[in-house]
Amino acid sequence: MTRKTFTLFDPALVKPAIADAFRKLDPRVQWRNPVMFVVYVGSLVTTALCAQAFSGDGEAPAGFILAVALWLWFTVLFANFAEALAEGRSKAQAASLRSLKKQTWAKLMEAPKFGAKWHPIESSQLKRGNVVIVMAGDVVPADGEVIAGVASVDESAITGESAPVIRESGGDFSAVTGGTKVLSDWVIVRITANPGETFVDRMIAMVEGAKRQKTPNEIALTILLVALTIVFLVVTVTLLPYSLFSVDATQSGRPVSVTVLIALLVCLIPTTIAGLLSAIGVAGMSRMMQANVIATSGRAVEAAGDVDVLLLDKTGTITLGNRHAAAFLPAPGVDEAELADAAQLASLADETPEGRSIVVLAKQKFNLRERDVGALGAQFVHFSAQTRMSGVDLPLESPAPRVVGSDVLPVAVRMVRKGAAAAIRKHVEGLGGAFPAALDAVVDDVSRRGSTPLVVCDGVKALGVIELKDIVKGGIKERFAELRRMGIQTVMVTGDNRLTAAAIAAEAGVDDFLAEATPEQKLALIRQYQGEGRLVAMTGDGTNDAPALAQADVAVAMNSGTQAAKEAGNMVDLDSNPTKLIEVVETGKQMLMTRGALTTFSIANDVAKYFAIIPAAFVTTYPQLAALDVMHLGSPSSAILSAVIFNALVIVFLIPLALKGVPYRPVGAALLLRRNLLVYGLGGLVVPFIGIKAIDLLLNLVHFA
Numbered sequence: 001m002t003r004k005t006f007t008l009f010d011p012a013l014v015k016p017a018i019a020d021a022f023r024k025l026d027p028r029v030q031w032r033n034p035v036m037f038v039v040y041v042g043s044l045v046t047t048a049l050c051a052q053a054f055s056g057d058g059e060a061p062a063g064f065i066l067a068v069a070l071w072l073w074f075t076v077l078f079a080n081f082a083e084a085l086a087e088g089r090s091k092a093q094a095a096s097l098r099s100l101k102k103q104t105w106a107k108l109m110e111a112p113k114f115g116a117k118w119h120p121i122e123s124s125q126l127k128r129g130n131v132v133i134v135m136a137g138d139v140v141p142a143d144g145e146v147i148a149g150v151a152s153v154d155e156s157a158i159t160g161e162s163a164p165v166i167r168e169s170g171g172d173f174s175a176v177t178g179g180t181k182v183l184s185d186w187v188i189v190r191i192t193a194n195p196g197e198t199f200v201d202r203m204i205a206m207v208e209g210a211k212r213q214k215t216p217n218e219i220a221l222t223i224l225l226v227a228l229t230i231v232f233l234v235v236t237v238t239l240l241p242y243s244l245f246s247v248d249a250t251q252s253g254r255p256v257s258v259t260v261l262i263a264l265l266v267c268l269i270p271t272t273i274a275g276l277l278s279a280i281g282v283a284g285m286s287r288m289m290q291a292n293v294i295a296t297s298g299r300a301v302e303a304a305g306d307v308d309v310l311l312l313d314k315t316g317t318i319t320l321g322n323r324h325a326a327a328f329l330p331a332p333g334v335d336e337a338e339l340a341d342a343a344q345l346a347s348l349a350d351e352t353p354e355g356r357s358i359v360v361l362a363k364q365k366f367n368l369r370e371r372d373v374g375a376l377g378a379q380f381v382h383f384s385a386q387t388r389m390s391g392v393d394l395p396l397e398s399p400a401p402r403v404v405g406s407d408v409l410p411v412a413v414r415m416v417r418k419g420a421a422a423a424i425r426k427h428v429e430g431l432g433g434a435f436p437a438a439l440d441a442v443v444d445d446v447s448r449r450g451s452t453p454l455v456v457c458d459g460v461k462a463l464g465v466i467e468l469k470d471i472v473k474g475g476i477k478e479r480f481a482e483l484r485r486m487g488i489q490t491v492m493v494t495g496d497n498r499l500t501a502a503a504i505a506a507e508a509g510v511d512d513f514l515a516e517a518t519p520e521q522k523l524a525l526i527r528q529y530q531g532e533g534r535l536v537a538m539t540g541d542g543t544n545d546a547p548a549l550a551q552a553d554v555a556v557a558m559n560s561g562t563q564a565a566k567e568a569g570n571m572v573d574l575d576s577n578p579t580k581l582i583e584v585v586e587t588g589k590q591m592l593m594t595r596g597a598l599t600t601f602s603i604a605n606d607v608a609k610y611f612a613i614i615p616a617a618f619v620t621t622y623p624q625l626a627a628l629d630v631m632h633l634g635s636p637s638s639a640i641l642s643a644v645i646f647n648a649l650v651i652v653f654l655i656p657l658a659l660k661g662v663p664y665r666p667v668g669a670a671l672l673l674r675r676n677l678l679v680y681g682l683g684g685l686v687v688p689f690i691g692i693k694a695i696d697l698l699l700n701l702v703h704f705a
């Protein structure tokens, strides 16, 4: 995506954010943030008191009340501004997505096959289930699944990656996204999303986050902040009658004013974190997007920060995934050409990349031409993750009896199959045949190389092995090591056999693996980890990964993967890079840490302010308190005003931190926590003393100038 990058306070973002900050003064908006709502009400009350003072009947000097009222309004506006700025950043990102939603013409087909007639239709009229043909130069009109053909597609509009990708029917590379462009050849696409419900629509809705839901952690934190606010509210409210009473009783001093009490309350309640909380969440999702990951919920981003197990599928995630036939390895006594012939037969109708590559290899090596499978009267048996086989049933030219033990059964068809060794063994033995021991050695050899062996059988006879080669993605080992340093365990789950899985696991450097896993077992493994109280992340691309993706706490679907996988996930990685999870986790952790750090800072700050302003605020009532006035502020009113100003400005100063996040390094949770407590806790205690003193000096300087 040609994404514009913005500096933190880019004028293009700041100007609309200022306008938004005023728009957010709407009480219905303010009400959503209870702590800031208290400040909002305080602003209204002091404004009324100020008006009263100017009409000559004030509880305190009008200028003082005016200053307090103004700075309370600023406090509210600054918090609004922080949120608006974060939202503006993601709106800008959404705008670049919107450019993908150009209206185009689609070629709607009358029948889902090549050669059928088509007529033009506006892309916005396409419905789920429609079938379109997309030719070289055409823009894919909507999200869909390729049902026939192969084409190179320019997906740079969504991924920012300029190299074209191959999209083809069958395997895990069959999903196409509306707005991308077919560069060569053609594909027939079944539309999988109604207008307004496409991937890009979902991304835009998510990124714009108009109805951004609070995450469970945010709700928990808000409850804590509200509780603190209520405590301080009670404390300050009871101070008023108390102060009145003591003035009455001692006949000395002056009762504290409502303005001062409101100022005190606002300084004591955790306005800093309350004002920045939403900005921190929005910024987290924005940073995900900068890493080219679209999160479909704030909750997923949050969970990413706490993940401790990562499950990855092998093919297409750890390996490049264009698994292709590299060799025919016949069983002893079988001719290689015979094996190739059967392998080709079993693959003619196999639409997966593996199946197609077998047909290609048979042609290259033995010049085996594709046969007219229709004329053969063949019945296709498609690959499934459960059977782990595919092939054809052919009518027998000269029906021969089938021998099972001592029974002789009639056989109506010739079954040609290819598939995982264990599956073919079961199949052959089920038919009464025997799996040659010599073939086991070949299977193991191939597996140890990290290749996938597909055994081919014709009836009861196992003919040999097709070696499917795949390549482990570059640099993946280092990235897994990094995940380990972050305290995350990596587990590879694959439908492939144990030996292949072990070889690839060793090459990729994962901590553990599960082989011969069915989709149900992948799901069960996630549930088991979750049962142990662990937070599980999963990356996958295949339809058979979808159930597991739906169950995982953080589910990153590869953008190159199938529609089913993308719908089941709660994040989509536009770059289809499994090690992206490192960034995803870092971003999540960074967001959690930022929230923690600012909460610590905010509460420490409030404690410090308590000691800074209580003596000043009540010195009129209790002159003895002057002894506690360690800060020697200019006057009681300048002390209170300084505290209010500091309280407002601190929000502005912390906006960069809230948006950029505190820096994250993979050093272990305990150390990080300790460091953050020290920096933000101690900092939070000290900074107000310096800040308030400085503002007070400045105020008095201006005042007496």
Ligand SMILES: Nc1ncnc2c1ncn2[C@@H]1O[C@H](COP(=O)(O)OP(=O)(O)OP(=O)(O)O)[C@@H](O)[C@H]1O
Binding pocket: 312, 313, 314, 315, 316, 350, 352, 354, 355, 383, 385, 388, 389, 390, 418, 419, 420, 421, 452, 453, 454, 493, 494, 495, 496, 497, 517, 542, 544
């Ligand atoms: N087209 C095919 N025809 C026959 N058998 C196949 C075909 N594709 C795969 N197999 C066999 O089925 C097994 C499981 O399939 P597959 O590798 O796609 O599983 P998976 O669970 O998606 O694992 P992965 O993590 O590797 O993607 C393969 O190891 C292979 O032995």
Ligand SMILES: [K+]
Binding pocket: 266, 267, 268, 269, 270, 271, 272, 606, 647
């Ligand atoms: K405060």
Ligand SMILES: [Mg+2]
Binding pocket: 172, 313, 314, 315, 316, 542
């Ligand atoms: Mg797979």
